[in-house]
Amino acid sequence: MSSVMDLCVNGAAHRVSAEAEKSLLLVLRDDPALTGAKIGCGEGECGTCTVVVDNEVCRACITPVGAVTGKRIRTVEGLEEHGQLHPLQQAFLECGALQCGYCTSGMLRAAWALLQRNPALTELEIIAHMQGNVCRCGCYPRIVRAIQQASRHLEASAALEVPR
Amino acid sequence: MSEERDTRTRPGPEPGAGQSGGGQRPLAPESDAPKIGxxxxxxxxxxxxxxxxxVxxxxxxxxxxxxxxxxxLCDSIDRVKLVMGDTDLTxxxxxxxGSRTSSIMAPHLRTVAASTRELLRELAARQWQVPREELCAAGGSILHPASGRSAGYGTLTKGQKINEHYNEDAPVTPPDRRTTANALRxxxxxxxxxxxxYVTDLTVPGMLAGSLLRPPAFGATLRSVDTMAAEAMPDVLVVREGDFIGVVAPDASTAAGAISAVREEWHRHEEASGEDLYSYLRTHPAEPPVEDTGSLVVGRAAADLTLDTTYTAAYIAHAPPEARAAVAEWSGEKLTLWTGTQRPFGVRGELALAFDIPEEQIRVIVPDTGAAYGGKHTGDAAVEAARLARAVRKPVKVVWTREEEFAQAYVRPAGVIDVASAVRSDGSLIAWEFHNYNAGAAGIRTPYAVPNxxxxxxxxxxxxxxxxxxxxxxxxxxxxxxxxMDELACALxxxxxxxRLRNIRESRLWAVLEAAASRFGWGMRPATDGRGVGIACGTEKNSFVxxxxxxxxxxxxxxVTVGRVVQAFECGTIINPDAVLLQxxxxxxxxxxGALFEEIRSGNGTILSDRLSRYRVPRFADVPxxxxxxxxxxxxxxxxxxxxxxxxxxxxxxxxIFDATGVRLRSLPLVSHDSGFAV
Structure with a gap:
């Protein structure tokens, strides 16, 4: 049975009509038409569907939409502000941390959640945190480098005081 | 091994072979479009x-x-836009x-662009009544320094299609003056x-979602089917054309639910798998193409040592991040099809064949795609989406599930390889016998100099x-x-x-070996328990590693933990070094x-490694x-x-691993999942 639910996505309210068990991923892609989070493996193993829910990493493909109503959902589309790329997005481009780009939005959101918690990161902390995100093209070393670069940038500018 | 694949994957004429004198004449662009426009x-x-x-x-x-x-064209890269993989426009x-973009397409486009530049100079020369030699191109304009006149390219062409033929001898920038640059992507x-x-993200107005009934195993055929339950579902349409059975629904979840409501029986063939696979591959060969040089008998007779070994490699999957997908839209007998494929024109041909319509009525468009790795040559999802769309007279999108991607797509061939070699005590190879069962032809010829x-x-x-x-x-x-080669070194x-160096006559292969060994510090390693070093080299598609x-x-x-990898690579003139590093x-x-743990497991033709939790791929922590x-x-x-x-x-x-443990592993993957290797 479909029900009407209120979602808060990237700071904006969205009223959606869906079955409560339908995955957050499909709801986001269907109704607000936010297709940045991608369809990957369907079992939470690849991380290409990663969004952030109340500052925690969330695999949207195995999360029922009914479980996240009223929570703050953040997708890759919310990273850029006023036409200005987030330091993570900028770092991914500058470090060449992507090939086909299909996993990138999940990588960015997973990394963002990590930087929220702890902006001063060691390489091992990044690797441990990002282990659930697969880049089949094999950009892992560049992604680690990009996260470190963004981390330095954010530390320097203390931009984390205004979380997006 | 299908004939079709064999043709596609056989290395073509090697671009640049025999051109080491610096010849830069581009090869034919594999197309008969002669006009610059x-x-x-x-x-x-x-x-x-x-x-x-x-694409x-x-x-x-x-x-x-x-x-x-x-x-x-002496302009900045952000003034150049590429339209790619669109059968109506390209x-x-x-x-x-087959690594043909940098070797064939790049020099071809270089020639077209140089022809255009020369044509623009010609146009300006005529307009200004000055000798062409006094004109140069810079910053998107033709300049006449003597008079200070200049005209933008767009002013000269007036935006019209350039109908002049491109000139294959147009002067291109000589290799030593080319810019090697790390352009931002x-x-x-x-x-x-x-x-x-991506295709998976596309929507067109009125689009519905399709899902297909899949055979449980390779080669299985339909015995009986009952679609009544699916037909009774609201908003669901069932499409049946012979063994092709699919459903169309307003969204993907409903379509998936409807297809799982279909009841069917399949006829299955016995297929080898598991332990039987490699003996099956060896005992079921078709007529073998054989290439002989010299005489193995003569070679062996002169040998100080002979070595016979067998190697195997498992089936592995591409597991592209974006699964196969297509959106099909018919307008009368005209079909527009968006899909992620490496062969847009090949897929257009597949569609023309499937629906018996001329290729001119089909437009295939390939948006930049979520990777392929050789896995997206065919148009499976394209034909499926087009068939469903034609039946329901509405646009239809088909996105393969991860299970379909693993179980229905094709896999890299498994193989058995028997190698018998003969060497002199100084290490020079004198006989080489290489029997490849099912693995395929690419890279089969040894780059080492062996007379027999x-x-x-x-x-x-x-x-x-x-x-x-x-x-x-x-x-x-x-x-x-x-x-x-490593086993021979050990035996000798x-x-x-x-x-390796003793048997190499090719200077490019020698150069990469020396470069890798020198950066790695080969031979300077202190012996440590449980640690080992290994080296390998090769060539394919006119590049060396x-x-x-x-x-x-x-x-x-x-x-096994791989701690450090040093690789030297040479592919002729480098266009974008950072992109080559990233590759x-x-x-x-x-x-x-593929080396350590990837393996498609099957049972009687059914793929058992049918999801990512059952098919281990490299992750962050695996990276050396x-x-x-x-x-x-x-x-x-x-x-x-x-x-x-x-x-x-x-x-x-x-x-x-052999260097570290003395255990010789001859099967890929070397290590089973995360549990180490069996001795």
């Missing part, structure tokens, strides 16, 4: 649009091709595979903002659906050959590097998966410290960089 357009504002049937699947050719055109192209911004629409050889391919009726792969059989053939008590690996093996569990890093990491050394050969034409960098890692790691 077929390939390149300049609008009234001087913006340059390039049309190529190549972007992550290898970053959208950038490297734009770089080449920008250089010849000239014919056989496909994006073209189209990168849309990828980091989530704005780019027999190289034979034995294709098999495969128990699983097989197809192309990144560098294809070159991965498996290099594993067998380079492991065998020679250094593995020295043994050498790989050194250092591994640590836990003595209790036999768990090397990515190939090493992807190759580590990687150093890549690029050799830039300005005297040689560019070759591709997406494939060859994958062939060295598996044998280098296997040889390093």
């Amino acid at each position: 077929d390939w390149l357009h300049i609008d009234t504002d001087g913006l340059i649009t390039v049309y190529t049937g190549k 972007e699947v992550g290898q970053n050719i959208r950038t490297s091709l734009a770089q080449v055109v920008a250089e010849e 000239p014919f192209d056989p496909g994006t595979f 073209v189209g990168g911004r849309a990828l980091v903002t989530g704005e780019h629409q 050889q027999r190289v034979a391919i034995h294709p098999t009726k495969s128990p699983l659906r097989e197809g192309s792969y990144r560098a294809l059989a070159a991965t498996v053939n290099h594993f067998a050959r380079e492991t065998h 008590e020679l250094d593995p590097l020295a043994l 050498a790989t050194c690996a250092e591994v640590a093996v836990d003595p209790a569990s036999n768990r 090397n890093e990515g190939a090493i990491i992807q190759g580590l998966g 410290k990687i150093e890549v050394v690029l050799l830039d050969r300005r005297d040689l034409p560019s070759a591709g960089a997406g494939e060859t960098p994958i062939v060295g890692i598996a044998p280098a790691v296997g040889n390093a």
